[in-house]
Amino acid sequence: MSSAFAPAGEILLSLSQQNGHASPHPAASCGHGQSHDRDAAPAEDALISARGLWLRRGGRDIVAGVDLDVRRGEIVTLIGPNGAGKTTLVRLVLGIEKPDSGLIVRPASTRIGYVPQRFEVDAAIPMTVQGFLGLGGSASTKEMGSALDEVGARRIEHQQLSKLSGGETQRVLIARALLRQPNLLILDEPASGVDFAGEAELYELVEKLRDERDLGVLLVSHDLHVVMAKSDRVICLNGHVCCSGEPEHVSQHTEYARIFGQQGAAALSVYRHHHDHAHDLTGEPKPLGADDTHGRGS
Numbered sequence: 001m002s003s004a005f006a007p008a009g010e011i012l013l014s015l016s017q018q019n020g021h022a023s024p025h026p027a028a029s030c031g032h033g034q035s036h037d038r039d040a041a042p043a044e045d046a047l048i049s050a051r052g053l054w055l056r057r058g059g060r061d062i063v064a065g066v067d068l069d070v071r072r073g074e075i076v077t078l079i080g081p082n083g084a085g086k087t088t089l090v091r092l093v094l095g096i097e098k099p100d101s102g103l104i105v106r107p108a109s110t111r112i113g114y115v116p117q118r119f120e121v122d123a124a125i126p127m128t129v130q131g132f133l134g135l136g137g138s139a140s141t142k143e144m145g146s147a148l149d150e151v152g153a154r155r156i157e158h159q160q161l162s163k164l165s166g167g168e169t170q171r172v173l174i175a176r177a178l179l180r181q182p183n184l185l186i187l188d189e190p191a192s193g194v195d196f197a198g199e200a201e202l203y204e205l206v207e208k209l210r211d212e213r214d215l216g217v218l219l220v221s222h223d224l225h226v227v228m229a230k231s232d233r234v235i236c237l238n239g240h241v242c243c244s245g246e247p248e249h250v251s252q253h254t255e256y257a258r259i260f261g262q263q264g265a266a267a268l269s270v271y272r273h274h275h276d277h278a279h280d281l282t283g284e285p286k287p288l289g290a291d292d293t294h295g296r297g298s
């Protein structure tokens with residue numbers, strides 16, 4: 001295995017192909033806005049770029065020839081069936097896992113805030129939300145309060161972590177990620193363990209943070225309705241990239257239809273028909289406002 005590191009931490013990892021990998025999976029070229037050309041240069045304006053990532057474990061390719069770019073101000077969502085390699089791809093992007101081959105470029109200016117898929121709280125260890133946010137000691141009480149304000153969780157500042165609901169826990173984890181002042185937020189299934197209404201609210205929150213902070217967002221989600229409503233680009237993964245691009249394009253791709261069937265087709269139409277109103281967090285209709293720049297409603 002060979003590796004090359006560029007100055008100033010720009011190229012995190014560049015490995016030549018190993019383990020007898022052939023060329024990228026043939027289905028990884030659907031031409032829906034995401035490049036899958038092994039020779040394509042990483043995007044210059046991306047917060048993070050990956051080219052030709054491969055990870056092989058237990059005799060099979062878990063991530064096979066995947067390209068990825070996330071830029072400021074866009075929400076990119078990874079979808080795919082269980083075991084498709086979504087979390088593994090996130091781990092590769094974060095540098096937690098090392099690919100067998102491929103290239104990951106992260107400019108020195110990129111600051112990542114990460115919200116993990118699972119977070120176990122040991123009820124035997126007493127810790128308030130504020131105490132948790134203060135772990136590591138770099139944030140002031142004011143900064144912690146302000147991050148909790150931003151995620152709509154100020155009122156639980158002094159509650160025990162172990163007593164929080166799923167949605168509250170996710171908000172606290174997002175607040176913790178914001179304390180790093182990220183320009184790239186990576187969330188692995190932020191709505192797992194959250195009910196339907198809470199899920200919609202969480203994605204509203206992610207969209208609000210993207211808008212207000214001009215963040216790039218890389219999201220893993222199973223909820224196709226929300227994905228299709230909130231994402232600027234979708235990457236449908238099944239080891240390799242089945243298809244990718246704007247939600248409309250992805251929804252018309254045969255691989256997407258094969259994986260998600262009727263449920264997948266319905267997911268887009270629910271959100272992308274023309275409409276003259278939006279809905280608030282309680283589901284009540286409201287007029288389209290100036291902030292409904294994406295024209296998304298229900």
Ligand SMILES: Nc1ncnc2c1ncn2[C@@H]1O[C@H](COP(=O)(O)OP(=O)(O)OP(=O)(O)O)[C@@H](O)[C@H]1O
Pocket residue numbers: 057058062080081082083084085086087088089
């Ligand atoms: N270190 C490893 N060794 C062997 N297999 C692994 C390893 N890491 C992940 N896998 C396998 O790779 C596959 C992809 O896992 P991953 O968690 O990335 O999928 P996912 O798309 O996030 O799934 P889910 O939607 O269920 O969360 C799974 O079958 C998993 O068991």
